[in-house]
Amino acid sequence: MSHAIWAEGLVKRFGSTTALAGVDLAVRPGTVFGLLGPNGAGKTTAVRVLATLLHPDAGHARVQGFDVVRQAHQVRQLIGLTGQYASVDETLTGVENLVMIGRLLDLSRPDARSRARQLLAEFHLTDAADRAAKTYSGGMRRRLDLAASLVGRPQVLFLDEPTTGLDPRSRNELWELVRGLVATGVTVLLTTQYLEEADQLADELAVVDHGQVIAGGTPEELKAKTGAQVLAVRPTDPTQLPIVLAALRELSGHEPALAQTTVTVSTADPELLPAVVRRLDDAGVQVGELALRSSSLDEVFLSLTGHRAEPSGAGPETTTGQRPSAGSGPQPTATAMGGTKS
Structure with missing residues (x-):
């Protein structure tokens, strides 16, 4: 089989x-x-x-x-x-x-x-x-x-x-x-x-x-289907985030994302990392974290669907493709089926 x-x-x-x-x-x-x-x-x-x-x-x-x-x-x-x-x-x-x-x-x-x-x-x-x-x-x-x-x-x-x-x-x-x-x-x-x-x-x-x-x-x-890696930069001083955002936007040609105090941007350009290092050094930005990594599944999902996956607290889907209404309670499920006679 x-x-x-x-x-x-x-x-x-x-x-x-x-x-x-x-x-x-x-x-x-x-x-x-x-x-x-x-x-x-x-x-x-x-x-x-x-x-x-x-x-x-x-x-x-x-x-x-x-x-x-x-x-x-x-x-x-x-x-x-x-x-x-x-x-x-x-x-x-x-x-x-x-x-x-x-x-x-x-x-x-x-x-x-x-x-x-x-x-x-x-x-x-x-x-x-x-x-x-x-x-x-x-x-x-x-x-x-x-x-x-x-x-x-x-x-x-x-x-x-x-x-x-x-x-x-x-x-x-x-x-x-x-x-x-x-x-x-x-x-x-x-x-x-x-x-x-x-x-x-x-x-x-x-x-x-x-x-x-x-x-x-x-x-x-x-x-690998995204064809890009992700550059992540976290300045030591959060007040310098606008400088980091502007540098990544200009040098990558894409709009970077900000999550808490880390700026990320997708790139397929191997020259972006050294260019960012030079730009931030010239601007006097001290970097606490600088990493070039593979795309995450979240970024893959975003590139495939145009939106990120649901947040972890989202409610479950019903068989009609909609969330249960308030007060509807648990939906019927079959928990154990192996060996049933039905």
């Missing part, structure tokens, strides 16, 4: 809204494939189609060789899904949540309890196993949610913006868990708005905007 996930020409409409406008994907087994895009791009809709939760209006898709429409039962036996919201039962303990999933997947009670204890240990939740999930922190709930999606030992795991709302420490812990899963041969399709997350985890990426894949490749290949 050449691809764990394959899709061609996927189209999905919700009334007058086209969430997917002909999406093609090809995901190699045992890798992390990232779907990168802003809210409303179509990422969640694509995951729901591939996870058999939605029927496409056009196109075809296969998971582990099985058609997601005609062979949905076989697909569900092979996959796990963790949605944008942790969907554990807060009144149950950690072990009770996982045992319930195991029983739904036809495991015997002893096997379900054994699998639950194993996963709780792997996800560093043993000490909280007998506590109600409502007492868990956000990061702990996320780990429990991911553990629930693995009760059925899926071959393919869909992670739909799994670190939304997590603090940096919890996010890093979840990244390590994902790397560990992939090391065992699990294929992961990850949707994310976090450019750093895509850069850290994904072997390959597809950039999605307005329901279409607009670019694809490894993170390094996408960065």
